[in-house]
Amino acid sequence: MIEPGAIGKGILVLAIEVALYLLLVVFMLANATLSIAAFLLGFIVLGILFTKWKKANQQLTTLFKEMRGLAVAGFVVLLLTLPFAFSKSPYLIHICVMAGLYAILALGLNFQLGSTNVVNFATAASYGIGAYTSALLAVHFHVSFWLGLVISGCVASLFGLILGIPCMKTKDYYLSLVTIAFGLIVYVLLINFSWTGGPNGVPNIPPPSLLGHSFREPIRLLGFVLPGQSNFFYLTVALVAGALLVAHRLHQSRVGLTWNAIREDEIAARCQGIDVTWYKILAFCIDAFFGGVTGTVYAHYIGFISPENFAFIVSVVVVTMVILGGMDNVFGVIIGAVLLTVLPEKFRAFEDFRLLMYGIVVVAMLMFRPQGLFPQKLRAYRISIPR
């Protein structure tokens, strides 16, 4: 049943979404550093206005909650039309693909860093293990991308388990040190093994194909020609959606609650009968699976991988994304990943200061908003309170 005024509200929701979408597209298309900076300033002012202006904030929140289905549908449709908007500039689609891949990595790390407070700096390791597994399988044994996706996820999980076990002997900073060491070991091994191609990496990784359509071919649709990157754009969107679903379900389950309990107070958690070791290792394995899957997509997308792609700095970037986006808030984490992928690309002119920016972001967030841009929400259960 349609309530009176529902149509008006629906139009309002869609109008807001379209306006934001257009702003975003123009921002992405802008080239001069000055105009990019102006846009960015605009976004920040908008964001601050939104958080400070309580009344508008509340009204908008309730509006979008009421029209949730429509808002999500509108968002999905707009997202899927992005390659059309960028059909003339494949580079922008490439940025979107990378943002999606980082979003999956960040969602994976969030199980540890956000939910359980296990500061893992080995994301690049599982990312690399996944990429090399499927790349080597594809190049030497002609294993298809789709099978490789699952295999490399599982292999990475196995390595996550192998990393998790020694980590359980340690705590806090020492645990982080073990993960850093693991990341470095994987990196050095990739350089030194001859069967991984050493420093030259693995070239000529075949692109995936679906129903006879190779992902390197452009998409021809309704008279539009979308560059080859759009194949990977749609693949990544699908994977992010899958990862989001899995992450959301885990967070809203007994497992997610248990992880949070461990984060809050490990000793108290143990006294509730929680097997802390097992739950932490579980977080390691799931994180590594996400990393492995992402690595596979990356390898087959770029077609060439080398150890440099999986250096320590990648792990640091992913940690920064989770801290910026919001600990244990799946949507926040995705936004953090997108921001930290898109902004450095738009500010190519300041390429040399990229690392400095990550540093500033981490320090600023930890000082002024340690829970991230979008903090974790309390769980709500659909049950009435008996009175």
Next chain:
Amino acid sequence: MMARLLETKALTIRFGGLAAVNNVDFWVDRGEAVGLIGPNGSGKTTFFNLLTGIYKPTAGEIHYLGENVVGLPAFRIAQKGIARTFQNNRLFLNLSVLDNVLVGMHSQQHSTWFDAIFRRQAVTREFHVGVEKCLGLLGLFSQELANDCYKRAADLPQADRRKVEICRALASDPKLLLLDEPSAGMSPEETDELMKDIRRVRDRMREIGIILIEHDMMVIREVAQRVVVLNYGRKIAEGTFREISTNEEVLEAYLGREEASAAA
């Protein structure tokens, strides 16, 4: 004869040269409330940490329902039905009141990560049962808490936090409940309320054994059927409240030798 609910034999733990708990024989039966008292630093909380598996004893045995549980990890002991509260109140501060109590049900719930991803119905059903039980428990202690169950635990006043912690411990349907100074930092009115709460627990779960560490002798007198006194890690007295309140050695431990004789 049925085995005791919990019994320790010559339980000892040494930290370096210090025997924090020294040769303690102790027991508690089903449906019994035992008070554990002693001056600061006499080893009461350490004793709790030994019972719950957080520390491993240097020597001695802990028999729980006839089974030696020494060396079991803390979470296994908790799963067997020993629940506790902490002296300094260890709630999961960034979680809601309801979630805190739900975590207490951990060992009674069984859904795994696989269920979480692929079998939503099982998870929802489990949560439904859990939430209902937790709200019932909270309501037993205070209807206000049950109504405010979505408040962050960090936003609660001290007295309410203790209630939530007791609820969390009870959510696992424990056979033995360890309360570590539940009245610490409470006003006399709040302490009265607390004693009522403990009585309520015993009325509801008649089989439950309780060990209570307390400095407030009012609470001990009202709640405990038997009192055990520790000093420097040793058990120095045991008996009813009346018996130990006239025990020379106990008075000495609390007041010192001269004051004790001056008072006499």
